Amino acid sequence: DAGVTQSPTxxxxxxxxxxxxxxxxxxxxxxxxxxxxxxxxxPQFIFQYYEKEERGRGxxxxxxxxxxxxxxxxxxxxxALLLGDSALYLCASSLDSEKLFFGSGTQLSVL
Amino acid sequence: xxxxxxxxxxxxxxxxxxATMNCSYKTSINNLQWYRQNSGxxxxxxxxxxxxxxxKHSGRLRxxxxxxxxxxxxxxxxxxxxDTASYFCASGMRGGYxxxxxxxxxxxxxxx
Numbered sequence: 677d678a679g680v681t682q683s684p685t686x687x688x689x690x691x692x693x694x695x696x697x698x699x700x701x702x703x704x705x706x707x708x709x710x711x712x713x714x715x716x717x718x719p720q721f722i723f724q725y726y727e728k729e730e731r732g733r734g735x736x737x738x739x740x741x742x743x744x745x746x747x748x749x750x751x752x753x754x755x756a757l758l759l760g761d762s763a764l765y766l767c768a769s770s771l772d773s774e775k776l777f778f779g780s781g782t783q784l785s786v787l
Numbered sequence: 788x789x790x791x792x793x794x795x796x797x798x799x800x801x802x803x804x805x806a807t808m809n810c811s812y813k814t815s816i817n818n819l820q821w822y823r824q825n826s827g828x829x830x831x832x833x834x835x836x837x838x839x840x841x842x843k844h845s846g847r848l849r850x851x852x853x854x855x856x857x858x859x860x861x862x863x864x865x866x867x868x869x870d871t872a873s874y875f876c877a878s879g880m881r882g883g884y885x886x887x888x889x890x891x892x893x894x895x896x897x898x899x
Binding site: 720732780 | 817818820822828829830831832835875877879886887888889890891892
């Protein structure tokens with residue numbers, strides 16, 4: 677079975693632009709979570725979606741939004757990019773909302 | 788914000804030695820998990836211990852949990868060069884949904 681897939685793997689944007697990151701969960705997993713990981717730190721929780729509904733949101737500004745589709749894939753959108761948004765964005769899917777299965781991430785660079 | 792802090796931040800050992808990493812967390816938890824990350828890519832789940840458990844083993848991994856001290860430790864026995872990675876503890880909490888919050892990580896280097 678395929679693991680969690682994320683696209684794109686790398687992305688370079690300039691300040692003020694908008695970005696959309698995509699995630700396909702493991703087949704059968706209905707929960708998708710998004711994390712931001714800045715270099716040298718642990719992943720920070722952004723969102724969790726379950727059955728297309730937002731179940732949790734971390735301490736991130738409204739510039740960050742997400743959604744989950746009927747096939748349980750998910751998108752993370754970030755508007756008005758700032759230099760500080762440069763990070764590795766990780767998507768994780770879960771069957772039981774406990775053990776997380778991570779994708780390889782999208783490395784976002786904001787110039 | 789990070790839920791947990793890990794100690795040490797970095798650890799360098801010789802192949803064959805044991806590696807111990809410690810994690811402290813702040814709030815009540817449902818479970819405590821450990822993940823491994825190679826080269827800043829995706830994290831891999833290693834082991835989960837529930838709040839009513841004190842110790843758990845999986846292969847060369849041993850995890851302990853002390854809820855009274857809000858702390859956990861991960862022991863990797865007979866380390867190998869391939870164990871070189873960053874290790875993160877993550878606390879699972881219930882509050883309408885299962886939120887998994889990660890610590891700051893320990894960077895382990897195993898020297899062949």
